[in-house]
Amino acid sequence: MMETLRYGKVKARKAHVCSFCGCTIPVGATYWRSAHKANGELYDWKSHEKCAELVDMLNMEGDEGVTGEDFYECITDTFGEMWDEMDPEMAESKDFVIPEFSKQRDFVYNHLKAKEETK
Numbered sequence: 675m676m677e678t679l680r681y682g683k684v685k686a687r688k689a690h691v692c693s694f695c696g697c698t699i700p701v702g703a704t705y706w707r708s709a710h711k712a713n714g715e716l717y718d719w720k721s722h723e724k725c726a727e728l729v730d731m732l733n734m735e736g737d738e739g740v741t742g743e744d745f746y747e748c749i750t751d752t753f754g755e756m757w758d759e760m761d762p763e764m765a766e767s768k769d770f771v772i773p774e775f776s777k778q779r780d781f782v783y784n785h786l787k788a789k790e791e792t793k
């Protein structure tokens with residue numbers, strides 16, 4: 675069982691690493707920070723606002739919470755699906771280079787946002 679002790683948005687006074695995407699949270703950025711207790715151990719979770727939003731938008735949250743691995747898998751899967759839908763020819767081409775993870779994440783994010791706006 676995972677318990678959330680504290681949860682809130684804070685401003686980064688030093689650079690952190692996002693627990694979801696593994697990218698840097700730069701100084702001055704607002705990010706989500708939470709403290710959890712699982713199996714008797716305390717740990718901190720830090721994430722970009724964007725990554726926390728993605729977890730919501732893609733309904734990643736399970737009973738045990740979302741790990742960085744789950745996040746990675748979900749984003750790369752979703753990216754693949756979106757790309758297939760938009761440009762199947764390109765997606766099937768062996769010359770197509772899959773962009774780095776942070777770009778995939780941004781693509782998925784922007785795509786979902788655009789969809790939300792046209793609803």
Ligand SMILES: [Zn+2]
Nearest residue numbers: 692695722725
């Ligand atoms: Zn992140």
